[in-house]
Amino acid sequence: MTTAVEAAARTVKLWFCPNDELAPGTAATLAAHWLDEYERETAGQFLFERDRRQYLVSHVLVRRVLALECGIPESESVIWRSSRGRPFLQKPAGGLPRGGAELDFNLSHSGGYNLLGLVRRNRIGVDVERLDRGHQGFDTVAETFAPEERRWVARRGPGRARDVRILRLWTLKEAYSKARGLGLGLAFDTFSFELAEDRGVLGFRPPDDDVARRWRFLELEPVPGVLAAVAVMADDGEEPSLELRHGFPWARSAPQVLAVPGPARAAR
DSSP states (O other): OOHHHHHHHHOOEHHHHHHHOOOOHHHHHHHHHHHHHHHHHHHHOOOHHHHHHHHHHHHHHHHHHHHHHHOOOOGOOOOOTTTTOOOOOOOOOOSSSSSSSEEEEEEEEEETTEEEEEEESSSSEEOOOOOOOTTTTTTHHHHSSSHHHHHHTTHHHHHHHHHHHHHHHHHHHHHHHHHOOGGGGSTTSEEEEOOOOOOEEEEEOOTTTTOOOOOOEEEEETTTTEEEEEEOOOOOTTTOOOEESSOOOOOOOEEEEOOEEEEEEEOO
């Protein structure tokens, strides 16, 4: 029989939070009390207020979720960053107060929206992007893809359908590279995805240095016009579920429960 702890360890948790969920003054007040010196200094370096607000909302979201999930007060979470800038929660000497010994999280934000993913084992990467950016940057983005992906994109003429194809591939690539802690340090033409027409990963060709892991990928559209992708390491023989919550987590709320696709097969 599966215990509650075992079930929780297999659950992928997501929080989708628009900036509008927190009034600017509220976000600034929470940030003043919760964020560490590095985060406060970073927030102060933004030239535009919209970018500063995005940073503050996304980072108080992280600390609030960590407090709910592992029991460490928001202002006491110690977050360290790898040489490539990926954040990790530093576990206290006595271990995490709640929910098990391990935890990994990943954050993405774009155009007024924030997406936070959390797992209790292995690694997770997430990415969120808006479609309503016109054609700015889409062609440049597509040029970074693998040849087979560029051919798939080119089967659509210029317009929204082609932009959707580009953004689907981009968010998946970002999520995978972030899960591995490589970010833009991983060349996007060294691995490729084979996608279903509407939504879903049919196949995945990993880069040459990823020989031991299998991955699960999930595509979402949490609100119309906003695309998101999730990459999590796959454990054979397990059927994880995904819990999606909307809004800022002032308290625990009932999530939307979604199935997580099986491990991606090798792309043709």
